[in-house]
Amino acid sequence: MGRPQAGESLSGRRQRNRRERNGAGDVDFGKLEHWIGFNLRMAQEATFQAFSHRSKEIGESPGRFATLTLIARNPGISQTELSHANGRDKSSLTPVVEDLVRRGLVERKRMSSDRRAWRLNLTAQGKKTLTMMNRCARRHERNLDRVIGQRDRTRFLALLKKIAREID
Numbered sequence: 143m144g145r146p147q148a149g150e151s152l153s154g155r156r157q158r159n160r161r162e163r164n165g166a167g168d169v170d171f172g173k174l175e176h177w178i179g180f181n182l183r184m185a186q187e188a189t190f191q192a193f194s195h196r197s198k199e200i201g202e203s204p205g206r207f208a209t210l211t212l213i214a215r216n217p218g219i220s221q222t223e224l225s226h227a228n229g230r231d232k233s234s235l236t237p238v239v240e241d242l243v244r245r246g247l248v249e250r251k252r253m254s255s256d257r258r259a260w261r262l263n264l265t266a267q268g269k270k271t272l273t274m275m276n277r278c279a280r281r282h283e284r285n286l287d288r289v290i291g292q293r294d295r296t297r298f299l300a301l302l303k304k305i306a307r308e309i310d
Contacts, residue, residue: 182305189286196278202271206247207279209238210264210272213248218261220253229306247271 174180193204212227213219219227225235239262242248247268250260264272290298 189282192285193278193282196282197275199278200271200274202275206238206242207272207275209235209242210247210268210275213262214264214269214272217263220259220261222259224262242268 171180190204193207197204197207208228209224212224216223216227221232221235221239224239225232228235230238239248239250239260243250245267246265249263249265251263253259253261287295
């Protein structure tokens with residue numbers, strides 16, 4: 143933490159340090175400072191950027207990690223099932239899948255029961271790429287464990303899943 147300024151409380155110092163780390167300088171966040179949604183978004187953005195930095199080592203974007211993982215764990219998954227599992231609508235997932243197919247990481251096969259639908263599988267190159275991304279993800283998770291603490295990890299994950307499941 144930075145040096146305390148005259149009359150600054152520990153809470154105020156933490157807030158100032160957070161703003162400085164985020165490049166926000168002297169921005170007054172007002173009520174946002176205590177709003178869960180805003181802080182959840184800021185935490186997501188910070189973790190995304192950290193993972194992005196790690197995954198650049200292998201030339202991949204972090205947004206591809208969940209998609210590749212879900213396809214690997216669910217061979218033959220349809221694009222509709224993948225979009226639901228990935229929390230993305232089909233229109234935003236389609237270009238991602240097309241990019242992965244174009245780059246030789248994923249193969250698409252038409253379903254015999256519905257010629258409009260596709261089944262997705264990883265290629266050998268996709269499996270290799272996912273293995274490298276998993277190494278980056280494990281380092282990233284260790285960093286998150288350092289921040290959150292092993293003791294609080296289970297509860298934190300449960301709360302995140304509860305939000306995703308129950309929010310209106």
